[in-house]
Amino acid sequence: MKDRACIVGVGATRYGKRGELFDENPVAQIREALDAALDDAGLTRRDVDGFATYSVEKLDPSVLAPALGIPAVNYSSMVHGGGGGGTCGAVANAAAAVIAGQADVVMVYKFITQPPHARFGAAYGSAQVAADPLSDFHRPFGLISPAQFFSLLFRRHMHRYGTTPLHLAEVAVSTRRNAMRNPKALKREPLTVEQHQAARMIADPFRLFDCCQETDGGAVLLVTSAERARDLKQKPVYVMAAAMGGDSLWGQGLTSQNQPEDLYVSAGHAHMAKRLYAQAGITPDDVDVALLYDHFTGMVILQLEDYGFCKRGEGGDLVASGAIRWPDGRLPVNTHGGNLSEVYLLGLTHAIEAVRQLRGEAVNQVPDAEIALVTAGPSNLPSSSMLLRR
Amino acid sequence: MTMLADLASIAPDATTAPFWDACRRRELRLQRCSDCGAFRQPPSPGCPHCGSARGDWPLLSGRGTVFSFTIVHHAAVPPLAADVPYNVVVIELDDAPGARLISNVLDVAPDDVSVGMRVDLAWDETPDGVVLPRFRRVTAER
Numbered sequence A: 001m002k003d004r005a006c007i008v009g010v011g012a013t014r015y016g017k018r019g020e021l022f023d024e025n026p027v028a029q030i031r032e033a034l035d036a037a038l039d040d041a042g043l044t045r046r047d048v049d050g051f052a053t054y055s056v057e058k059l060d061p062s063v064l065a066p067a068l069g070i071p072a073v074n075y076s077s078m079v080h081g082g083g084g085g086g087t088c089g090a091v092a093n094a095a096a097a098v099i100a101g102q103a104d105v106v107m108v109y110k111f112i113t114q115p116p117h118a119r120f121g122a123a124y125g126s127a128q129v130a131a132d133p134l135s136d137f138h139r140p141f142g143l144i145s146p147a148q149f150f151s152l153l154f155r156r157h158m159h160r161y162g163t164t165p166l167h168l169a170e171v172a173v174s175t176r177r178n179a180m181r182n183p184k185a186l187k188r189e190p191l192t193v194e195q196h197q198a199a200r201m202i203a204d205p206f207r208l209f210d211c212c213q214e215t216d217g218g219a220v221l222l223v224t225s226a227e228r229a230r231d232l233k234q235k236p237v238y239v240m241a242a243a244m245g246g247d248s249l250w251g252q253g254l255t256s257q258n259q260p261e262d263l264y265v266s267a268g269h270a271h272m273a274k275r276l277y278a279q280a281g282i283t284p285d286d287v288d289v290a291l292l293y294d295h296f297t298g299m300v301i302l303q304l305e306d307y308g309f310c311k312r313g314e315g316g317d318l319v320a321s322g323a324i325r326w327p328d329g330r331l332p333v334n335t336h337g338g339n340l341s342e343v344y345l346l347g348l349t350h351a352i353e354a355v356r357q358l359r360g361e362a363v364n365q366v367p368d369a370e371i372a373l374v375t376a377g378p379s380n381l382p383s384s385s386m387l388l389r390r
Numbered sequence B: 001m002t003m004l005a006d007l008a009s010i011a012p013d014a015t016t017a018p019f020w021d022a023c024r025r026r027e028l029r030l031q032r033c034s035d036c037g038a039f040r041q042p043p044s045p046g047c048p049h050c051g052s053a054r055g056d057w058p059l060l061s062g063r064g065t066v067f068s069f070t071i072v073h074h075a076a077v078p079p080l081a082a083d084v085p086y087n088v089v090v091i092e093l094d095d096a097p098g099a100r101l102i103s104n105v106l107d108v109a110p111d112d113v114s115v116g117m118r119v120d121l122a123w124d125e126t127p128d129g130v131v132l133p134r135f136r137r138v139t140a141e142r
């Protein structure tokens, strides 16, 4: 796969607070994001012939293709799983499709909005969610929301390695500092360590600012072959490597909490990390900027370990050293403000930010950024991630 | 009143029924591979370690250790407002190595829950007749 497919255009709708875009037509929102991406790439709707998405997307080509004026569909796929685990997997599918010649230009798309009664954070607690054989082992015990699932993993990490809530605060504060300079970010008020530590507890040790926003919006990425990309408007951003999956013993780890201990104190991405670096032929030291899926601050720390930016157990010390801060840290993380402070579009905005960094047009530009790591949400199998280069 | 009564419904299938049937008899049984002896939880048609489809359900003592925990302060849904703060614990059972049970520790203050805390089974029956394996803190080992 290495360097044979490119992201050539990115676009997004306006970003809204949770429920703000609920009355908008989702197809019209996808069209708005698509048109922005096409304009960015110098392509037209007639050039698009493939669809790739994730996270139980209801909008499929039967509705989208006619409404978007796409003449014929040559490819369509969706990555398994809910949540944000499939973001990079959808890009990987798009890249595989154009490399294999199944399609010329694939749009990776997602639009999310939520009615008041169905927020993601309620998860298995919603009255609409019926009991089922697997959730029977966590739901009756009150383990029902993503913040709770991940708090358990992080608690064990704290116990085993001495990681602390101040390490969480550093991730929240550093990410907010980046968002404050990003005009599109929804959370731009200053945030201090003291405010982080005084905020209300959600699921101990995660406090309010350890949990990402839930917001509305949509985004589209356009993927085509490296050959075609060279003739388009923007400098191509190459997919160096992409991975989709994880260790089998991670399995339903988030909801079952039964992965072996070495996996338990991780984000479940170590297996993919090895594959990415091997495919790309690089090491963690070669990564210039990391866009790590930040549904929860603690999972940023665990991903830093999974991707080899420090040893297992040293993620807390790594962030405390200032390593993830823009512009002076050795590995600036979530320069756009992440899910925590920019917007939560199930991870597509992390890919958009990687593209901007590699084109040299980011709000918080990492000087001369050449290689970016993008991860999708740690979750039950499969999750996904990718390395992009300019 | 039972804690978290609003969530106390279950929907077992053929694979998970042996666990819940045992609970109704006040017996804690987890699935163990009949070939390699590894416990697997939740119950599954196949052993992730050796691929065997065979399993048995040994009776466990109910003693265990808290592997991890959280104290839930934010009610994820409005009906749980009366339940917070409550603890959720992940328990390693003494005689089921490699498997963990998600549960709650009864009658303990949030500040008193810790990793490594010893616990013992305490059956909890809901008004609807669902029998859940919950736990109590063990202060002195018998």
Ligand SMILES: [Zn+2]
Pocket: B033, B034, B035, B036, B037, B038, B047, B048, B049, B050, B051, B052
């Ligand atoms: Zn076995």
